[in-house]
Each structure stands twice: as C-alpha cells, then as structure tokens.
Amino acid sequence: MDTVTILLSSFILSVTGLLVFIWSLRRKLFERNAKGARAIFAAGEIGHIEDPGATRAGAQALQRVVAHGGADHTQPDQGALHARLEADRTSAQPAFIFLCCAVVWLVLASFAGLTSSLKLHNPDWLTNTPWLTFGRIRTLHLNVVAYGWAPMASFGIAIWMLPRLLKTKLAGGRYAMLGAVLWNAALIAGLVCIGNGINDGMEWLEIPWQLGLLIVAGGAMIGLPLILTLHRRTEKHLYVSIWYMGAALFWFPILFVVAKFPGLHFGVEQATMNWWFGHNVLGLFYTPMALATTYYFLPKVLGRPIQSYNLSLLGFWALAFFYGQVGGHHLIGGPVPEWMVTLSIVQSVMMIVPVLAFTTNQLLTLRGVLAAIPHSPTLRFIALGGLMYTLSSIQGSFEALRSINTITHFTHFTVAHAHLGLYGFVTMVMFGAIYFVMPRIMAWEWPYPRLIEWHFWLVVVGFAIYFVGLTIGGILQGLAMVDATRPFMDSVTVTLPYLEARSVGGTLMTAGHLVFAFHFAAMALRYGPKRTGSVILGNPFAA
Amino acid sequence: MENEFKLISGALVTLAVSASALVVLPYFQLQSVQPPQKLKDYSPEEARGRQQYISEGCVYCHSQQPRDASQAPDAKRGWGRAPVPGDYYYDKPHLLGTMRTGPDLFNIGARQPSIDWQLGHLYQPRAYTPNSIMPGFPYLFELKAQAAAGDKVVTLPPAFAPAKGVIVAKPEAIALAKYLLSLDHTYPIPDAAQAK
Ligand code: HEM
Numbered sequence: 001m002d003t004v005t006i007l008l009s010s011f012i013l014s015v016t017g018l019l020v021f022i023w024s025l026r027r028k029l030f031e032r033n034a035k036g037a038r039a040i041f042a043a044g045e046i047g048h049i050e051d052p053g054a055t056r057a058g059a060q061a062l063q064r065v066v067a068h069g070g071a072d073h074t075q076p077d078q079g080a081l082h083a084r085l086e087a088d089r090t091s092a093q094p095a096f097i098f099l100c101c102a103v104v105w106l107v108l109a110s111f112a113g114l115t116s117s118l119k120l121h122n123p124d125w126l127t128n129t130p131w132l133t134f135g136r137i138r139t140l141h142l143n144v145v146a147y148g149w150a151p152m153a154s155f156g157i158a159i160w161m162l163p164r165l166l167k168t169k170l171a172g173g174r175y176a177m178l179g180a181v182l183w184n185a186a187l188i189a190g191l192v193c194i195g196n197g198i199n200d201g202m203e204w205l206e207i208p209w210q211l212g213l214l215i216v217a218g219g220a221m222i223g224l225p226l227i228l229t230l231h232r233r234t235e236k237h238l239y240v241s242i243w244y245m246g247a248a249l250f251w252f253p254i255l256f257v258v259a260k261f262p263g264l265h266f267g268v269e270q271a272t273m274n275w276w277f278g279h280n281v282l283g284l285f286y287t288p289m290a291l292a293t294t295y296y297f298l299p300k301v302l303g304r305p306i307q308s309y310n311l312s313l314l315g316f317w318a319l320a321f322f323y324g325q326v327g328g329h330h331l332i333g334g335p336v337p338e339w340m341v342t343l344s345i346v347q348s349v350m351m352i353v354p355v356l357a358f359t360t361n362q363l364l365t366l367r368g369v370l371a372a373i374p375h376s377p378t379l380r381f382i383a384l385g386g387l388m389y390t391l392s393s394i395q396g397s398f399e400a401l402r403s404i405n406t407i408t409h410f411t412h413f414t415v416a417h418a419h420l421g422l423y424g425f426v427t428m429v430m431f432g433a434i435y436f437v438m439p440r441i442m443a444w445e446w447p448y449p450r451l452i453e454w455h456f457w458l459v460v461v462g463f464a465i466y467f468v469g470l471t472i473g474g475i476l477q478g479l480a481m482v483d484a485t486r487p488f489m490d491s492v493t494v495t496l497p498y499l500e501a502r503s504v505g506g507t508l509m510t511a512g513h514l515v516f517a518f519h520f521a522a523m524a525l526r527y528g529p530k531r532t533g534s535v536i537l538g539n540p541f542a543a
Numbered sequence: 544m545e546n547e548f549k550l551i552s553g554a555l556v557t558l559a560v561s562a563s564a565l566v567v568l569p570y571f572q573l574q575s576v577q578p579p580q581k582l583k584d585y586s587p588e589e590a591r592g593r594q595q596y597i598s599e600g601c602v603y604c605h606s607q608q609p610r611d612a613s614q615a616p617d618a619k620r621g622w623g624r625a626p627v628p629g630d631y632y633y634d635k636p637h638l639l640g641t642m643r644t645g646p647d648l649f650n651i652g653a654r655q656p657s658i659d660w661q662l663g664h665l666y667q668p669r670a671y672t673p674n675s676i677m678p679g680f681p682y683l684f685e686l687k688a689q690a691a692a693g694d695k696v697v698t699l700p701p702a703f704a705p706a707k708g709v710i711v712a713k714p715e716a717i718a719l720a721k722y723l724l725s726l727d728h729t730y731p732i733p734d735a736a737q738a739k
C-alpha cells in the first residue's frame with residue numbers, strides 16, 4: 001500500500017470513530033431547545049436579561065429588545081438567584097486576582113508590541129540596548145500575551161464561571177491563587193531571561209524549561225478548583241462551556257511538558273514538535289477557553305438559551321480531533337515528512353466543521369435580537385469576537401492550502417492572521433467577559449460608562465487598520481518573494497507603508513487598552529458615582 | 544453530556560492521536576537519519592555564535608529552510624537547494640523559522656563568505672543595503688581610540704565609519720559571524736536522501 005492509501009484509510013477510520021463517539025454521547029443531535037442549553041438559567045429566568053456591565057438605561061433597552069416589546073410576567077426563582085449570588089461571592093477573590101494580573105500584562109504587552117512595530121520601520125531606533133533589539137522585544141511581546149494576558153484573563157473568567165455552571169460554591173480557590181503566584185513569578189523570571197538573551201530558542205517555547213516546570217505546576221494548581229468543584233456540583237448536566245474549559249485545562253500541561261522535555265527532541269523532529277505545540281496551544285488552549293466564555297455569556301446576557309445546542313457537541317469533538325493535527329501547516333514546504341504536512345492540511349480544512357457548528361449556534365442565538373448589541377458592552381465585544389473566530393478560522397483553512405501558503409507563509413500576512421485570532425477573537429471575548437464579571441465581583445457598577453465606548457471604538461478602529469494593512473502588505477511581500485525576476489529587497493520595501501499603518505493601528509489599540517486599564521483600576525478602587533442596587537439581582541426595572 | 548470521565552478520557556484520546564501523528568511518528572521516522580558526509584559539526588566558537596543568534600532573535604526575521612524549486616524560486620535567489628532532514632543533524636534547537644522579513648540564511652556562508660562583510664553588516668546593515676530594515680547590533684562592538692593587538696577591526700564603508708577611532712568586534716560578534724559562515728549546505732546529496 002502506498003502512503004496516500006494508508007493516510008486516506010486511517011483518516012476515514014478515525015473520522016468514523018469520531019462520529020460514533022459523538023453519537024454515543026447524544027443521539028438527538030439536531031433537536032432544537034435542548035434541555036442542556038437551559039442549564040445556565042434559574043427556573044423562570046429565560047427571557048430575562050442579565051447584564052451587570054450595562055447602564056440602567058442600557059439594561060432596560062436590552063430587556064425591551066429581548067422581550068420584543070412585550071412584557072414578561074414570569075418571575076425567576078428568587079431562591080436560585082440568591083444561591084447564585086452566594087456562589088459568585090466564593091469566586092470573587094480568585095477571579096479578581098487573575099484579572100488584575102491580566103490587565104497589567106495587557107498594558108505591558110501593548111507597549112512591547114508597539115515598540116516592535118515601530119522598530120520595523122525605524123531600524124536605527126534604540127539599537128544600543130540589548131533587551132530592546134527587535135528579536136527580543138518582539139519575543140517579550142509574544143510571551144507576555146501568550147503566557148500573561150491571554151491565560152490570566154481566561155483563568156479568571158473560567159474560575160468565575162465554574163460555580164455558576166455547576167451550581168455550587170467554588171472549591172479550592174486558594175490553590176488557584178497560589179498557582180497564579182507561581183505562574184506569574186515563573187513568567188517574570190522567564191521574561192527577564194529573554195530580555196537578557198537566555199532562551200530555549202523555539203518560537204512559543206522561549207521560556208527556559210526550568211521555569212516552564214514552574215508554569216506547569218502553577219497551571220495544575222489553577223486547574224484544581226475545576227476538579228474539586230465538579231465533585232460537589234448540584235447541576236447534573238455539564239454545560240458546553242465546561243467541556244471546553246475542562247479539556248483545555250487538561251490539554252495545556254500535557255502539551256507543555258511534552259514540548260519542554262529536555263534532551264528528547266532533535267533536528268527536524270523538533271520542528272514538527274514545535275509546531276504541534278504551537279498550534280495546539282492556540283487551538284486546544286486559548287480557543288476553547290474563549291469559546292467556553294462565548295457559550296456562557298452570549299446566551300446569559302440575552303436570557304436566551306443557545307439555539308441548536310446539540311450541534312455544539314459535534315463542534316466540540318470535531319475541534320478536539322481535528323485541531324490537534326493541524327500543526328504541520330506551519331511547515332509547508334519545509335524539510336519535514338511530506339505525509340505529515342498533507343495530514344495537517346487536510347485537518348485544517350476539516351476544521352470548517354466545528355467552526356460552522358459554532359457559527360450556526362452563535363447566529364441562531366443572535367437572530368432577531370441584533371438590535372440588543374449596542375446596549376450591552378459584553379454583547380458588543382463578545383459578538384464581535386465570535387465573528388472574528390469564524391473569520392480567522394476560515395482564513396486559516398485557506399491559508400493552509402499549499403497554493404496560498406506558498407505566497408503567505410513567510411510574510412506579515414501570517415502576523416495579521418495571528419492577531420485576527422488572538423486579538424480579534426480571544427482578546428475581544430475576554431474584554432466582553434470582564435465587563436460582565438467585574439461589577440459582580442466588586443458589587444459596583446462601571447464608574448464611567450463612556451469609557452467603555454472609547455475602549456471599544458479605539459480598539460476596533462485600531463485593529464481594523466492593523467489587520468487590513470498587514471494583510472495587504474503581507475500579500476504584496478509574498479508576491480514579490482515568489483517572483484524570481486524581482487530582487488529580494490522589493491519584498492522588504494513594498495511592505496513599508498503597511499508596517500507604518502500597523503504602527504498607527506497599534507497606537508490606537510494601545511490607547512484603547514490604557515482607557516480600559518484606567519477604567520478597570522477605577523472599578524477596582526470603587527471610584528465614581530455610587531450606583532449599586534439594581535445590578536445585584538439584575539432586574540433593570542427594579543428600584 | 545453528563546459524564547466528566549467520558550469528557551476527560553475523550554479529550555486525552557484526541558490529544559494522544561494528535562501527539563502520535565505529529566510527534567511520535569516523526570520521531571521514529573527521523574530517528575535513523577544520518578548526517579550527510581560533507582556536513583561538519585559546529586566548532587565550539589560556531590556553537591557560541593549559534594547561541595548568540597538565538598539570544599538576539601534572528602530567527603524571527605530569517606528562515607533556514609529554502610523551498611524546493613517546484614514551489615518557489617529560492618534557489619534562484621542563491622538560497623540553496625531544498626534541504627533534507629540530515630542537513631539539520633547537528634541543530635539543537637532547530638532554527639527553521641517561519642518568517643522572511645530578511646532572506647533565508649541556510650547557505651549564507653556560501654553566499655557571503657567574507658567575515659569582514661558579515662561583521663560590518665551586523666554593525667550597520669544599511670552600510671551595505673541602503674533600504675534594509677534589519678537592526679544593527681552596535682552593542683556587539685566597541686568603539687576604541689586605537690586597535691590593540693589581536694583586536695578584530697571592522698572595515699566599514701567610509702560614510703559609516705566613526706569620525707575618530709575604530710570599531711572593534713567583541714568576541715560575541717566574531718562568534719556570530721563565524722556561525723553565519725558555517726551555514727553552508729551547498730554540498731550535493733544523494734537522490735535517496737531527497738525522498739521523504
Ligand atoms: C497593542 C497592540 C499590538 C501591537 C502593536 C502588536 C504588534 C506586534 C508585532 C510588531 C509583532 C511581531 C511580528 C513579527 O514578528 O513580524 C507581534 C507579534 C504577535 N502578537 Fe502582537 N501586537 C499587539 C497586540 C497583541 C495582542 C493583544 C495579542 C494577543 C493576545 C498579540 C499577539 C501576537 C502574537 C501571537 C504574535 C506572534 C505572531 C507571529 O509570530 O506570527 N498582539 N505583535
């Protein structure tokens with residue numbers, strides 16, 4: 001048998017296995033109004049919005065849109081709401097600590113990113129300081145977003161969602177806080193190493209492995225509350241967010257340990273491992289964390305269960321299966337086994353299945369209530385983030401095709417895609433969730449609602465400039481590079497205006513992050529006019 | 544779904560499939576790869592230079608994996624033939640790279656064999672390529688009033704030379720340049736090695 005036949009038959013075999021497995025978990029895959037989708041609501045709560053991040057007027061408008069003008073006479077079960085308040089209290093402190101770390105990392109990352117961006121079109125700027133050389137400050141940027149901002153925000157939101165999803169109190173919050181200390185300490189030490197030129201030399205895995213061990217230990221402790229809280233859950237159904245979070249918290253430490261194992265990997269094999277890790281940390285860690293967040297907050301704000309919920313089961317298992325095998329698409333045309341690259345390209349295209357499952361869920365849930373989006377800060381960011389997930393993934397599937405990858409592979413196009421995924425999707429979703437969660441944690445409304453508008457528009461406009469600019473620049477760069485009649489330097493000079501555009505977009509994004517960080521700090525210190533009361537139970541019309 | 548054990552075991556199985564496809568199978572397939580006869584291991588100084596390459600993050604702008612002529616005109620740019628796994632036998636960690644803000648460097652030693660050029664270019668790339676966006680690495684060099692015995696003086700085009708004194712390469716810069724010169728994989732490889 002030749003390789004193609006072996007590949008094809010094992011592919012068909014495993015996809016069949018996957019389908020049987022999904023079927024064994026749930027037979028009525030396409031049933032509407034599945035009971036599970038209602039697990040995040042108290043009895044009688046459907047039809048009632050919950051949006052602590054909105055102003056009172058905003059929440060009222062939101063409720064009107066959701067109720068389609070008609071009044072709703074059902075009352076949510078007050079006992080259940082109070083139990084939820086109690087549960088929220090148990091997660092407040094650990095979630096708060098994670099989110100504070102996240103915001104600090106976001107601000108630092110923004111400045112590191114902006115500096116790298118400026119350096120690309122001002123190569124003689126700040127060349128005398130070793131830690132500010134492009135190769136180091138860019139790596140600091142990547143590590144701060146990848147191991148600081150994104151995971152800290154994800155963990156904070158996950159820990160906050162846990163007691164709500166499992167309808168019980170958080171157990172083991174202390175371990176999570178200790179884990180946060182360990183993780184952040186290791187990260188800081190890792191960043192100092194990178195700044196001083198000490199690193200393990202592989203993209204996404206620069207932090208020295210000795211410190212990597214601490215990060216894994218910290219991560220394991222952060223995962224502990226999941227297991228402990230699962231143990232005492234009172235909700236029988238595991239909501240889709242739990243699947244994503246639960247799996248991601250198991251996947252991450254395994255990925256990191258395999259990748260960091262000293263002395264095991266060699267030569268080209270190490271490159272395949274490197275990108276196995278690289279895309280898995282994206283696909284099996286940040287992505288599921290952000291999807292879990294979307295699957296909770298979107299329906300919760302709207303008071304409307306996920307429509308076509310059972311489709312998410314297909315989405316989850318297809319993601320778990322296909323995403324794990326796409327890493328080879330980072331090495332197309334490289335000196336690695338041909339079959340592996342082909343496998344990865346096929347699975348990259350198969351990723352359209354889970355992506356469409358998620359997109360269908362999101363669109364059906366938002367259908368008819370799009371007018372609600374402007375009234376809710378959370379919805380705004382999360383609906384946009386969800387859309388960016390779809391776009392970045394579809395883009396990714398095409399980018400993995402040999403013909404397109406030949407042009408885009410080594411160019412800024414990849415960087416644009418990377419930000420569409422990690423910024424447009426993950427970061428936006430986390431912003432939205434933080435706007436929901438903080439008022440609950442602090443029992444305080446956002447002090448300056450206008451700042452949320454500023455934050456939103458600065459990052460949206462900034463990011464649009466960033467993405468469109470680099471995408472065009474990257475394509476032009478790639479076309480110049482594969483044209484043998486043009487000198488290599490053409491592929492450099494052609495990108496300059498677009499690199500400058502990225503700096504403009506990046507400046508706006510950084511400004512947006514500063515506005516956000518200021519507002520977050522004001523909230524954490526309970527500044528601003530005293531407006532509590534109605535947020536606590538979430539009835540916008542109550543006194 | 545109501546069963547957390549099904550969830551976690553399912554998740555572990557999919558991850559195991561993924562690890563076998565992208566890590567374990569390549570591990571066994573590539574384990575027996577031997578270095579081509581003409582490939583030399585790095586000297587201690589070259590290895591230090593390689594470490595410097597990692598420290599400064601050159602890999603975020605430079606790949607070390609020319610593509611096959613059937614895919615892209617890399618060979619026509621002087622970047623060399625498509626590599627085989629054996630070419631990377633001594634590379635730990637690998638430095639394949641995924642970005643070409645600058646050119647591929649897998650055969651830079653053959654393309655620019657002059658250490659003077661390499662050092663001068665590291666000190667100030669724009670002295671050689673006017674529109675280059677590569678940063679200079681002045682901290683790998685020293686400005687001295689006069690060269691001492693054994694100093695490696697960098698010869699720069701007059702417009703970029705200091706008004707007074709000389710630019711002397713630190714040992715780190717020399718090691719890095721020597722590493723760059725060692726990047727020469729232009730030796731022919733037997734057809735069998737080419738098959739993947
Ligand atoms: C504040 C605005 C930001 C600016 C100006 C910025 C700028 C940059 C720059 C210049 C690079 C280096 C690209 C290269 O190597 O050529 C980069 C890489 C990267 N950034 Fe950002 N960034 C920003 C925010 C973020 C955020 C918030 C995230 C994620 C949460 C992020 C994720 C990444 C990733 C994953 C890479 C690596 C991309 C790759 O290797 O292809 N960035 N960024």
Ligand code: HEM
Pocket residue numbers: 203278282283286287326329330331348349351352355389392393394395396397398399400401405408409410414415417418419420421422425426641
């Ligand atoms: C179906 C989904 C997706 C597919 C098939 C896909 C595919 C790809 C491909 C082909 C590349 C380019 C590799 C190269 O040429 O060097 C890439 C890079 C990247 N993708 Fe995706 N992508 C998907 C979704 C996402 C999502 C959701 C995120 C963010 C959470 C993301 C983040 C990134 C990042 C950060 C990189 C740059 C990695 C680096 O070079 O450092 N992708 N992706």
